[in-house]
Amino acid sequence: MPRPQRRARYGRFTGGPDPLAPPVDLAEALDAVSEGVMDGYSPENALREFLRRGGRSREGLDELAGRVQQRRRDLLSRHRLDGTLQEVKKLLDKAVLAERGQLARDTEMDPTDRTLREMTIENLPSSTSAAVTELAGYDWASTEGRETYQQIQELLGREMLDQRFAGMKQALEGATDEDRAAITEMLRDLGDLLEKHARGEDTSQDFDGFMAKHGDAFPEDPQDIDELIDVLAQRSAAAARMLRSMTPEQREELMALSGQAFGSPELMAQLARMDGALQALRPGEDWTGSESFDGEEGLGLGEGAGVMQDLADLDNLAEQLSQSYAGSSLSDLDIEALTRHLGQDAAVSARTLQELEQAMRDSGYLSRSADGTLRLSPAATRKLGASLLRDTASRLSSRTGARETRQAGAAGEQTGATRPWQFGDAEPWDVGRSLTNAITRTAGEGGDPGAGVHLQVEDIEVRETEARSRAAVALLVDTSFSMAMEGRWVPMKRTALALHHLISTRFRGDALQLVSFGRYARTREIGELLALEAVHEQGTNLHHGLMLAGQFFRKHPGMQPVLLVVTDGEPTAQLLPGGESWFSYPPEAETITATVAELDRLGRAGASTTFFRLGNDPGLTRFLAAMARRVGGTVVAPDPEDLGAAVVDEFLHAHRDTGPDDLL
Structure with missing residues (x-):
């Protein structure tokens, strides 16, 4: 049987840098750096200025930094931080409404009991957190009300965990008591491991054993204790910044509600233990910052922590793009973060700028003089001189009323050698070789030399002479x-x-x-x-x-x-x-x-x-x-x-x- 034909599909390459992309063109960068040097800047500053400004067909650092700042403004203007509080309020209203309906329908209930229940429901505090706390020991007559109230406790627990462990909210959807017990055990083991590491008593076997037991809770797949701490500290610091970014009223409500997470205060105790250990181990993280959100889209605690991490990423990108710190280099750019926040096109622009910077440093166009300063190298000077001479030739040809400055005839004794014509040559043409070049080029381009040839500049050769x-x-x-x-x-x-x-x-x-x-x-x-x-x-x-x-x-x-x-x-x-x-x-x-x-x-x-x-x-x-x-x-x-x-x-x-x- 004939083999089935395989259909080829073509699309844009998305696996990283284009393997077929041509090498970066240094001509524009060299011209810009040379112009800056001639204007009085050091080669280092001139190169940095070109990278900031970008080229004719690529974004520069300043434009990328502008996009980073716009992305940051979009996050702040789109969101607000009371998403969890609003969700809890909706669930509370639903539970109370269900309970009122059940009390009105249940005619067999003891009147005294009904009255006490109704008084409890009707006299709940206006504060959501106080109402949830007061109902913690309430004996619900309504099955729907009881289940909805339990959803509040489940939601708070999942959100609190999702703040510190990305994806935990979804992973614990419909969690059983056994699942919650496993989470509590993981937090205890994690606290023990962190404290042991802080004392310098942990071993690689301790980390391996912890990951073998609880690795499913860490999709980032850290490879050692330091990577685990980095992942946790970034998320924990984001949670701290989110809390500080809330209004005092929102912060007070949330702290009061946190004790109802999973219906047990132990969760918050273990999380507080973990946060304290992480802050001591990674004091360099931003644990005290805050942001001003003024959007309409409410964020849950886990989502908010993710947005706070995004904002921290954007701040790091802004600093990297500024290149204003000591020893800065474009190799510092986090291309993965740039791709995540601004898209593949921004990553391509940044990677091209990285290659340009490295190529300029490796090309030999910049050299260090005896006094230690960077200068244009002789190779760069020659390349720039050739470019300027071509520009000069173009201007000469278009100058109104300019004298004809081309020289022809015998400028000296001929040496017998020939070479391609270049601007400024005073030597006579070698007509034979020039025509041969034109015929060869015409045939190579698929034309018929017998139908005539047209001389082009690259065809012309001149006879070398001794002036x-x-x-x-x-x-x-x-x-x-x-x-x-x-x-x-x-x-x-x-x-x-x-x-x-x-x-x-x-x-x-x-x-x-x-x-x-x-x-x-x-x-x-x-x-x-x-x-x-x-x-x-x-x-x-x-x-x-x-x-x-x-x-x-x-x-x-x-x-x-x-x-x-x-x-x-x-x-x-x-x-x-x-x-x-x-x-x-x-x-x-x-x-x-x-x-x-x-x-x-x-x-x-x-x-x-x-x-x-x-x-x-x-x-x-x-x-x-x-x-x-x-x-x-x-x-x-x-x-x-x-x-x-x-x-x-x-x-x-x-x-x-x-x-x-x-x-x-």
Whole structure:
């Protein structure tokens, strides 16, 4: 007989992390961390801020924390804590009504007896707990009344146990005397075990024996005494907090009723013994907190303890998501609790953030410097530089009225090797290999090369050359506090990194010197500049920056000097012969004179000079225009976000102008 065909069913994977999910993409995280570092944050804080904010397609810690708080508010606004008291009142009214009916119908009852019973029923206290207590010894004439009153005692017993042992209310539904006796025995044995453990006298055999005898009462299946205590202490503490969350009237009613649980005060005595032992063993639990419930849905004692535990879970999740405690890490997140309270989608978001955090720490994108601080590693700097250069290329292609900066033709002697074209390449195309790549790609995609091919960027290869001329590029960036105040701090750093990456990867024969100038000027490594924080100090010492640029050019006498200056203010400081910086605002004539003299020296050395003016200060506009005229330079006034494209454009233009063979 043919084997029956098995039908396959497909659905969403729900067994945990998707085993086929791609690895986390670090590009967005790296960009965010790098942006934060350039804005003056430490890499640690920048990464934490990204995780709090989340990505384009995933929730961050703040959004998850908001959902936790909303869930907490929902629980408090939906429920109230008098569910058991209301249920007891309903049962009491039912029992009394049944008794009155029986007394009215029973014509054979002794009149005196009837009168006494009626007086008892009619004169019951208005307090539910007092009425239940007064009826404890009442001889019910009504079978229905007696059974209903017994239901009150059963309900109280089951609720009291359900507060401390999850699921006990349902397990004891319809319990017999033997069942209640077994529960009492379990509580005695548990009290003995806890007290023995507190004295340090218990053994593993004691725990094993207890679980073999009473294990059915613990669906959590604890594996040792500590796990058992943890389970019980959490539930017991929730019961204590629930009691404190009740109104004084509700609390008084409940305490008065508790003695009627199962019709015996022993249950409460054993529970009190257990609670005392647990509080001594786990003092770190919240035994004194309270909540304000204002909803319409009444909670029984067991349900209320469960909600109080949920609230405690949510508070723990909120603390974990805040990541504000010492040594915090996303590995602390309780994913199971998050799934239970917010659903699988929240768990996926949290797990992704955990993986992102760990991947960033393991990727090598963050490194520790000699002084112990975290910085972007060279690998991260290169990756970010490539990203910024791509963005710069996009901006260059869309700049209105921009000069064409692509170079073609022979930029130098060909080496015979080829490589894929990348932005900034000045080498000529290898047409044969480029066409071969296009034909191969077209055929691989199922197309017919005979019907024609279309070149794409990835098809193009260029012939590697040895450059005939090289440039020494000095990028001077203003690091006065106004740059940070006016939102120009990060664009300045992004510009430096884009130019650094372009020169280090596409113009390897060139030399680049980064110089920052504030009160003093300093040469900077790219990583040092990216990590530089804005400091509130006065001074725009362009004079000192030009001096350092001159020293750099003199170290590279065979290269074409290219001077690029980014600033948003007139010179207000100069370097004195003794090495001190002298500041004056408005600028003194001596400062202007010293700055102009230093620029003239660079002009005589043949430096190709471009000033990038940020802002619309009239004084700066006049000053830079005059400076540019003195040395035959240019002034560019880009928007801060377009600064990188403007600087790279001018660099490529200056590089192209180094010889007629480099022109388009």
